[in-house]
C-alpha cells in the first residue's frame with residue numbers, strides 16, 4: 001500500500017480509501033455482514049487505513065456497521081471519515097445532536113475526518129446561516145473531530161466561494177479523467193491544493209461507467225494508443241497520478257473488487273504518466289464528449305421553466321445515455337431521478353428558455369427528441 005500525507009496534518013493516509021456505501025446486501029436490502037466484514041478486514045490487513053461512511057449510507061446502517069468493525073481492530077490504526085447530513089439539519093442544536101449520535105453509532109470518541117455532506121450553493125448558505133462554522137470549530141476544539149472538510153456537488157464558482165470561506169483541512173469531490181472541467185474539476189483541485197487543503201477524490205469510475213461498457217469509438221482510441229491497461233486500471237491510474245490527490249475513494253461492493261483495487265493501490269504513484277499517455281486520456285475525453293451534440297454547463301440560466309421542466313437535469317440524463325449507451329439503466333435512472341411533472345414530455349415548446357442559454361442550446365428541439373427517446 002502506498003500512503004500520502006494530508007497537507008495540514010501528520011496523518012499518512014492510504015492512497016486507496018474504503019467507501020462504505022456499496023456493501024453487498026441480502027434479499028431484504030440489509031448489509032450482508034459476513035461478506036462485508038471479510039472485505040473490510042482484507043482491506044485493513046493490506047494497509048487501507050481510511051474508511052469513509054455517512055449518516056445516510058445503507059439507509060443509516062453503514063455507520064453502526066463500521067462501528068462494529070472498529071471494535072474488531074485497533075481503532076488507533078485507522079482514520080474514520082463521516083459526514084453531517086446537511087439536508088436534515090434544521091437548527092444549530094441539530095448539528096451537535098447528529099455528531100453525538102454518529103459517535104455513538106461508530107462506537108468511538110472522535111472522528112478523524114468530518115465533512116459537511118454534499119454542499120451546494122443552497123445548502124452552504126443554509127449551513128452558514130445556522131452557524132455551522134461555530135459548530136465545526138467547537139467540535140474540533142473539544143476533540144470530537146480532528147479534521148474539518150466538506151464534500152461537494154455544484155459548480156466551480158460555488159466551490160471557490162466555499163473553499164475561501166474557512167480554513168478547511170480537506171475537501172472531497174468527484175474526480176475522474178472524464179470530468180476534468182465538471183463541478184470543482186481540475187481547477188478546483190488546484191485551488192484547494194494552493195490553500196493546502198487535502199483532497200479526497202470520489203467517483204474515480206463515474207459510477208462504474210468508465211470501467212464497463214465503453215463505447216466502440218472510445219475503446220478504439222485506447223486500442224490505437226497501444227494501452228495494455230484494463231479500463232479500471234486506466235481510470236484509477238489517472239487519479240493516483242495527481243500528486244495533490246491524497247486519497248482515492250472506492251465504493252467496493254465485493255471481495256473481488258477489493259482484491260483488484262488493492263493490487264492496483266500497491267503501485268499508486270503520482271507523476272508517473274508521460275505527456276504522451278496524458279494525451280491519450282485527453283483524446284478519450286474528446287471521444288466521449290463528441291458523442292453529445294450540446295454542451296450544457298448546468299448553469300441554470302434557462303430556469304425556471306414555466307411548465308416545470310427540469311431542463312439541465314433532463315439534458316444531463318440524455319447526455320449520459322449518449323456518452324455511455326447504457327440504455328436500460330439510464331432509462332430507469334431518468335424515471336427515478338426526474339419527477340414525472342418535470343420530464344421532457346412536459347415541454348410545450350413555448351421557447352422561453354432558449355434565448356437565456358449562453359451555449360445557444362436549442363432546448364425546445366432537444367426536449368422533443370428526449371421525450372421521444374425516453375417514451376420509447
Ligand code: SF4
Nearest residue numbers: 305347348350351353
Ligand atoms: S420551451 Fe419547453 S423547456 Fe423551454 S421554457 Fe418552454 S416549456 Fe420549458
Ligand code: SF4
Nearest residue numbers: 296297299300302357
Ligand atoms: S442555460 Fe443552457 S447551459 Fe445553462 S443549464 Fe440551461 S441548457 Fe444548460
